[in-house]
Amino acid sequence: MAHSRLELPPRLVDWSILITVGFAVATGMLTLVSGQPGDAVVFVLHGMGGLALVVLLFWKLRRVRPRVTNRAAWNRGTLVSILLTTLALAALATGLVWTSGGTFVVGPWLLLFVHMALGVLVIPVLVVHLRGRVRLPTTNDFAGRRTALSSLAVVGFGALVWRFQREANRVFGLASDQRFTGSTEEGTDAGNAFPVTSWVADDPDPIDPDDWQLRVGGAVERERTLSTEDLDPDSEGRTTLDCTSGWYSTHDWRGLRVGDLLDTVEPAPDAQWVSFRSVTGYRWSLPIEEARDALLATRIDGERLSHGHGFPLRLVAPGRRGFQWVKWIDKIEVSRQRDTSEWLAIFVSGFDETSTGGQ
Ligand SMILES: Nc1nc2c(c(=O)[nH]1)N[C@H]1C(S)=C(S)[C@@H](COP(=O)(O)O)O[C@H]1N2
Numbered sequence: 001m002a003h004s005r006l007e008l009p010p011r012l013v014d015w016s017i018l019i020t021v022g023f024a025v026a027t028g029m030l031t032l033v034s035g036q037p038g039d040a041v042v043f044v045l046h047g048m049g050g051l052a053l054v055v056l057l058f059w060k061l062r063r064v065r066p067r068v069t070n071r072a073a074w075n076r077g078t079l080v081s082i083l084l085t086t087l088a089l090a091a092l093a094t095g096l097v098w099t100s101g102g103t104f105v106v107g108p109w110l111l112l113f114v115h116m117a118l119g120v121l122v123i124p125v126l127v128v129h130l131r132g133r134v135r136l137p138t139t140n141d142f143a144g145r146r147t148a149l150s151s152l153a154v155v156g157f158g159a160l161v162w163r164f165q166r167e168a169n170r171v172f173g174l175a176s177d178q179r180f181t182g183s184t185e186e187g188t189d190a191g192n193a194f195p196v197t198s199w200v201a202d203d204p205d206p207i208d209p210d211d212w213q214l215r216v217g218g219a220v221e222r223e224r225t226l227s228t229e230d231l232d233p234d235s236e237g238r239t240t241l242d243c244t245s246g247w248y249s250t251h252d253w254r255g256l257r258v259g260d261l262l263d264t265v266e267p268a269p270d271a272q273w274v275s276f277r278s279v280t281g282y283r284w285s286l287p288i289e290e291a292r293d294a295l296l297a298t299r300i301d302g303e304r305l306s307h308g309h310g311f312p313l314r315l316v317a318p319g320r321r322g323f324q325w326v327k328w329i330d331k332i333e334v335s336r337q338r339d340t341s342e343w344l345a346i347f348v349s350g351f352d353e354t355s356t357g358g359q
């Protein structure tokens with residue numbers, strides 16, 4: 001069959017969409033653990049991937065439009081396809097609006113969070129959509145110059161439009177308060193007066209400093225238990241908390257350097273990880289060398305840390321995203337292997353408390 005210049009083989013388009021969606025989802029997930037300035041490329045690639053998807057979807061929708069507009073041609077898969085298209089376009093639109101400085105909230109969520117939720121929802125619907133449809137490409141679909149040229153065009157379009165959007169933002173002064181992560185500023189230098197966020201369900205009762213103890217143990221020479229009087233907040237640092245839901249806040253934090261605390265318990269020579277655990281079960285770990293430079297904060301901009309922000313002790317981990325800055329810490333565990341259960345703990349911590357009548 002002869003193709004016009006603008007007609008690409010359907011399978012080439014479909015596979016390109018699948019690859020690009022995979023790329024967008026993967027880079028999107030990666031942004032959630034990217035917080036160092038050197039990680040900026042992840043956000044850039046994610047944006048370019050999304051924009052490349054716009055061209056591909058344009059091609060695809062042009063092709064399948066008759067199947068949707070003609071009601072007689074509908075089958076069970078049509079609704080799934082429409083749902084998928086809607087989700088994908090909504091994910092692209094919200095991403096585009098957010099990165100152009102659109103800041104509106106949807107219920108309790110910043111638009112960036114809505115964008116993420118839509119992106120995540122695309123995955124299961126895409127899986128249903130693909131069931132029984134996947135046809136492996138023949139060499140003919142991908143053969144030759146046309147494939148190379150159209151791939152180049154798609155990637156080039158993504159990169160060019162991304163560049164254009166940045167330039168437009170600059171000219172019109174849009175999104176000027178966004179960090180490289182896309183987060184916007186909230187309550188910098190305002191002491192405790194910045195957003196209190198719990199990732200899922202953590203909402204412990206205020207901690208009585210007289211009842212609280214910090215246990216430091218695991219792969220160490222001698223375990224230690226500290227009370228609030230033992231905490232000597234002699235270190236400080238100006239650090240940015242950057243929540244993946246789309247805001248950041250920069251403060252002068254004061255507290256104990258984790259390295260100083262570790263020196264007093266003497267980690268085993270082959271210890272690799274330090275896990276910071278909350279009274280709620282929420283936890284996160286850092287490689288031991290990185291952990292040494294992190295801060296266990298008791299104060300913020302000269303104020304005592306408030307309950308909402310993690311009193312009596314919260315982790316300040318430079319270059320890490322907000323969800324890794326554990327609040328209400330009462331346990332520090334040094335270990336040789338990474339605690340992989342933390343990936344589950346950050347989602348489920350806090351739920352058991354509600355079921356036992358706590359708050
Ligand atoms: N124990 C515990 N620590 C936590 C969380 C949580 O839900 N439980 N949420 C994290 C998330 S998602 C963010 S963005 C920051 C928010 O800190 P803040 O409430 O002081 O702004 O705390 C992190 N630390």
Ligand SMILES: [Mo]
Nearest residue numbers: 243244322323
């Ligand atoms: Mo967060």
